[in-house]
Amino acid sequence: MNFLKNILHKVLKGNTIVEKQKISDVVYWIRVKNENIKNIEFVPGYFLRVGIGLTKESLTMKDFVRSYSVWNIDKTNGTLDLAIATQSNGSGAKWVEQRQIGDNVYFSWKKGNFILDESADSYLMIGDLSALSHLYIICRNLSKNKQVESIIYSQHIKELFTDIDGTNPFNFFELPQNPINEIISKVKEIVPKMNGKKIVYIGGDSRICVALNKYFKQELNWNPKQIKTKPFWNPDKKGLE
Numbered sequence: 081m082n083f084l085k086n087i088l089h090k091v092l093k094g095n096t097i098v099e100k101q102k103i104s105d106v107v108y109w110i111r112v113k114n115e116n117i118k119n120i121e122f123v124p125g126y127f128l129r130v131g132i133g134l135t136k137e138s139l140t141m142k143d144f145v146r147s148y149s150v151w152n153i154d155k156t157n158g159t160l161d162l163a164i165a166t167q168s169n170g171s172g173a174k175w176v177e178q179r180q181i182g183d184n185v186y187f188s189w190k191k192g193n194f195i196l197d198e199s200a201d202s203y204l205m206i207g208d209l210s211a212l213s214h215l216y217i218i219c220r221n222l223s224k225n226k227q228v229e230s231i232i233y234s235q236h237i238k239e240l241f242t243d244i245d246g247t248n249p250f251n252f253f254e255l256p257q258n259p260i261n262e263i264i265s266k267v268k269e270i271v272p273k274m275n276g277k278k279i280v281y282i283g284g285d286s287r288i289c290v291a292l293n294k295y296f297k298q299e300l301n302w303n304p305k306q307i308k309t310k311p312f313w314n315p316d317k318k319g320l321e
């Protein structure tokens with residue numbers, strides 16, 4: 081393990097935490113700075129594989145890495161922002177709770193397909209606390225003429241936070257865990273109001289991603305290209321990706 085850590089320390093660039101704040105009861109915002117961030121070719125929706133095991137000793141391989149979405153990037157100043165939820169109480173949650181300004185963060189970039197797609201006229205954003213920063217950056221980068229609808233939920237509404245610029249473009253709902261029936265009844269109200277070509281982004285709880293993917297395909301007959309899903313966590317697993 082130490083051998084692996086030494087290699088990763090060399091491969092992954094050290095980035096410094098320059099800001100840290102608790103932005104809701106269970107969410108931390110951290111801002112990370114590094115010269116390399118100035119040169120990244122970035123598309124909203126890219127995320128980081130953070131080597132939490134490199135700054136926290138005694139973690140097993142299963143807990144070594146966690147994925148976090150880039151909430152905002154400032155290429156002029158070489159900074160990026162993450163919003164990390166802690167209600168999982170796992171190693172990622174403990175890692176962010178313990179981090180301090182001046183600490184190093186080690187990460188690699190991941191691109192994936194859950195990224196900005198400007199090809200539609202109207203968008204529906206569905207997700208929980210873990211996916212909120214990801215949905216914010218996509219929404220913020222859509223052209224102003226796009227219609228945006230949303231179902232953002234958490235078990236306690238005060239856990240949800242506003243976007244990094246202080247705006248709140250989304251509708252927040254207080255719902256229990258895995259609220260598939262409640263979400264589907266809201267989808268039924270929203271979809272008829274969506275104009276032109278439509279895209280749905282679904283992120284967060286894997287159970288919701290699977291059930292809604294099926295619903296949009298089979299019940300609403302949407303083309304798979306219109307349905308963008310990304311499971312961020314699974315009740316039976318630790319970490320994902």
Ligand SMILES: Cc1cc2nc3c(=O)[nH]c(=O)nc-3n(C[C@H](O)[C@H](O)[C@H](O)COP(=O)(O)OP(=O)(O)OC[C@H]3O[C@@H](n4cnc5c(N)ncnc54)[C@H](O)[C@@H]3O)c2cc1C
Nearest residue numbers: 147148149164165168170171172173312313314315318319
């Ligand atoms: C592409 C991608 C991007 C992601 N971006 C973000 C992000 O920007 N911010 C963020 O907070 N997370 C994000 N996640 C989730 C993150 O990677 C971790 O899975 C999450 O933080 C839990 O890690 P942990 O080590 O704290 O808990 P784990 O050890 O992984 O899990 C402990 C327990 O908590 C449960 N659990 C995990 N997450 C939740 C949750 N949200 N609510 C309730 N129970 C949960 C697990 O099922 C498990 O039972 C992302 C995941 C992916 C795949």
